[in-house]
Amino acid sequence: MSGEHVPMAPAPCRMRRNILQGALAAGALTLLPCPGLAQTALNSLPRRSLIIGNSSYAHAPLNNPANDARAFAEALKAVDFAVTLQLDASREAMLRAIDDYVGMLARDHAIGVFYFSGHGTQLAWRNYLLPVDSEIRMLNDIPARGVELNTLLQGLTQAKNPMNVIILDACRDNPFGQALPGEQKGLSQFDAPPGSLLAYATSPGNTASDGAGSNGLYTENLLRELKSSDTKIEDIFKRVRLEVRRRSDGRQIPWESTSLEEDFYFRPPRAGTKLSEGEATRHYDEELAIWERIKSANDPAALEDYLRRYPSGVFSEIAQLHLDKVLAQRGQRAIQIASSAPNPYSKGTARADTRFRLGDRYSYRHLDLATNQEIRQYTLVVTAITETQVIYNNGSLITDLIGNPVKLADGTRYTDAQHQIADYSLGKRWTARHRLTNARGATYDSQIEYRVVARESVTLPAGTFDAFRVEGMGWSQGERFGVEVYNLFWISPEVRRVIAHETRQRFANGKLVKHERYELTGYVQR
Structure with a gap:
């Protein structure tokens, strides 16, 4: 990840199991599932939901929330959720329903889905869902007459049920009008509590469409995606985000925060379904072939088709970055997430800076952590930039625009891989897979599962940085052997x-192959 070394990862399942047995015996890692293995324990638990749709506001009525709530209730019943439905609820009714819902989740140890459609607002970074009887004449009325989101979130934390989904289609235009402008538009960014997914109809600080038909734009697309079989919940929301963005011409882009540890399916795959070694490799080869055909496309339709098919694909983050660029060239202005620097409820987000300039310089030192010795120091200078690549030291190193390797100094070449991505937020997960070919023609397959685990202050020789900490675990498999890989890096906006980047690699018997660190000692960005 320093640019001259990228760790490698998962082999096919049988090889993984062989390596895994030795690694577990050595106490080296936590078990990761093979691709395609259904997480049946979570998906077999009881399912409970609370759905609230508020349309009949006295001063700012809405057309669709009651319709949205009814339709969503029916959709959840179809996938075995017990549903409590509240329409045009007063504050007292909302608070009572939330209290009963939390108690039910705790009692039944159930998967929970909370859905709210209606008006919402924020005050002092706190989010409030508005009952239909809320009479708000000044901003200070909001806490006493709205229902604070934290009321729900704190109750869910106390319930200690296995998983929660919170869906807020509650970012319509300011319900108070010009007479009482809010502090900011829409809702405030919140990080999902442990074991939950928090979904907004639009990005924090922005507003959502009430829709031109019988449902709001967001819920209309969510209802359609809920009919998909064998689709992970996070993939459902990624597809919804793509469709809403396309239908709104970029004016509305849904947003999620997740801290889920396992895959959840509204319509689970068959129990025990998994891919064989050959199937896993064929699936990767098929996706790679599709990506190679469309990765330079200037037609957004080709990229959108790929993202619909592979919402969490091994090129999906790169594809999204390219789609952003293509749409911007066509005049679509991406909406911005409101700044969350002073927000006590979120670690915020960071977008990779791809605005490299000729002459940018980055100096590193390379350390052997097994011996506590410095191996070398080196400097990378940007000597050329293309539409898709950054070239350092006259071609000694080539990366894509977000730092993923394309070619190393020794001639090693990589297929595209998303070890680094464009957007970081706490809890975000993604998969990096690549195939590299070294100068001798030998090939290696690799896969790592990444997660953003913290935002923290990091002190390096180059200074102190506010950075996201990203951890990854996976495997690398060559012709003769495979290794378990643990990867750790920090990205600063x-x-x-x-x-900074650390990598640790072990053989199946637990023997350490390497344990190294690269850290920034100085840099100049033009």
């Missing part, structure tokens, strides 16, 4: 490259 103010630096265009990774500021």
